[in-house]
Amino acid sequence: MSQTYTYQFNVPVSLFRKTQYFNTFLRKRGQGVFVVLVFVGALALLAANTLGGVQMSNVMQMCYIVCLIALPLCCFACEQATRRYRDDATDVAMRNVSVNDGWLKFRVSGNADSEKLEWSQIMAVFETRDMFLIYRDADKYLALPKDVVGDDAQGLRELFARELGRSFHVRV
The missing domain is CATH 1.10.287 (Helix Hairpins)
Structure with a gap:
């Protein structure tokens, strides 16, 4: 599991x-x-x-x-x-993100719908000093701050690398 x-x-x-x-x-x-x-x-x-x-x-x-x-x-x-x-006060909207080796699911507060994506639907993930940027396409992305990730950063890094291969980019 x-x-x-x-x-x-x-x-x-x-x-x-x-x-x-x-x-x-x-x-x-x-x-x-x-x-x-x-x-x-x-x-x-x-x-x-x-x-x-x-x-x-x-x-x-x-x-x-x-x-x-x-x-x-x-x-x-x-x-x-x-x-x-x-x-638009979007900065105060809470985001919920769940990630595992089968899918990525996210929801923004105030929006009744959540979105569940298979890894094949993710274009790329970029790791920067401050965040993971998860791109669905060239214009739609989700920023996952590293200060929220904490000690899970290495596990996420390995998951992104395993699921996305060359579409996972480290730009630290």
């Missing part, structure tokens, strides 16, 4: 913000580095064009301007989602 891990918790605004930035910039390996390099390259082109006197076509200028705008817009989108989360 397998062990079932059950947790009841809420996701504070600060942790939700971390999930937004992780999902936007760090979920895919190298994505954050690429975004920063493009932004730095666009800054270099801006400096060369305005301070260095390098003549650039309108197309080149539009390209580096779009690249300079994209990073702040991504950060703005993360902050807007965080504000909506805070304003």
Whole structure:
């Protein structure tokens, strides 16, 4: 018989913000580095064009301007989602999560339905310093804070690795 891990918790605004930035910039390996390099390259082109006197076509200028705008817009989108989360008082909603080697079940207070998923329905799980992010698909995920997990962290890590194989990612 397998062990079932059950947790009841809420996701504070600060942790939700971390999930937004992780999902936007760090979920895919190298994505954050690429975004920063493009932004730095666009800054270099801006400096060369305005301070260095390098003549650039309108197309080149539009390209580096779009690249300079994209990073702040991504950060703005993360902050807007965080504000909506805070304003909707979603941070106080209790979540119930149960996990074992056959399924994952979760429910959010105020929602009568609970959802039970087979492991084949889970796209990926990411472990970060503060949480386990359990992705159903690219846009739907559940953040399980590590401070709630406590001493079960190693058992969960082994369960995720066994059930998901290469779809379990450690990003500590």
